[in-house]
Amino acid sequence: MEKSILSIIVFVVALVFSNEIVAQKFPDLDKSPMDAAAYPSSYRISDKKVKITYSRPQLKGRSLAKLAPAGKVWRTGANEAAEITFYKDVIFGGKEVKAGTYTLFTIPGDKEWTVILSTAKNVWGSYFYKESEDVVRVKGTVSNTAEPTEVFSIVFEGENDIFNMYLGWGNVVVTVPIKG
Structure with a gap:
């Protein structure tokens, strides 16, 4: 009887200490958290035309021109370059694009931005961008807004097969038309 009580006590002590030994350390929240946008945007609609996964940097008193310099290839977000998936063939900004997953890069400008779909995958930043993969x-x-957007955001809006992708940050909104 004494051995079984001792065995139970040893088991309970081992169980308590084993939880502390294998406890996981989870990282803090990312400063530029990952997000996704899709069209149609309703979560109840499973037949999506497009979905984009990107990280959302914040201005935090910095200028858009410093974070996404004009004339230079930008990852279109933070951390990993944004990835966009078209579930059906589309007309993206007036050009035919086959269904598939692409990396989205941009080159900011004053009156227009160059928006690039690339075959590159799993890309950190735009450090290894290659025009040959476009x-x-x-x-x-x-267009410019009166009310600035602190956190970089992407949204799709439209009706049926005609919609726009909007990239918004600071006082800038970039619009790319899509038909699909």
Whole structure:
């Protein structure tokens, strides 16, 4: 009887200490958290035309021109370059694009941004960007807003098969039309 009580006590002590030994250390929240946008945007609609996964940097008192310099290839977000998936063939900014997953890069400008779909995959930043991997380059029109957007955001809006992709940050909104 004493051995069974001792065995139970040893088991309980071992169980308590074993939880502490294998406890996981989870990282803090990312400063530029990952997000996704899709069209149609309703989570109840499973037949999506497009979905983009990207990280959302914040201005935090910095200028858009410093974070996404004009004339230079930008990863279109933070951390890994944004990845966009078209579930059906589309007309993206006036150019045909086959269904598939692409990396989205941009080159900011004052009146328009160059929006690039690339075959590159699993890319950190735009440090290893290669023009030879471009699928298409289209022009996104720039408009300015009175109310600035602190956190870089992407949204799709439209009706049926005609919609736009909007990239918004600071006082800038870039629009790319899509038909699909």
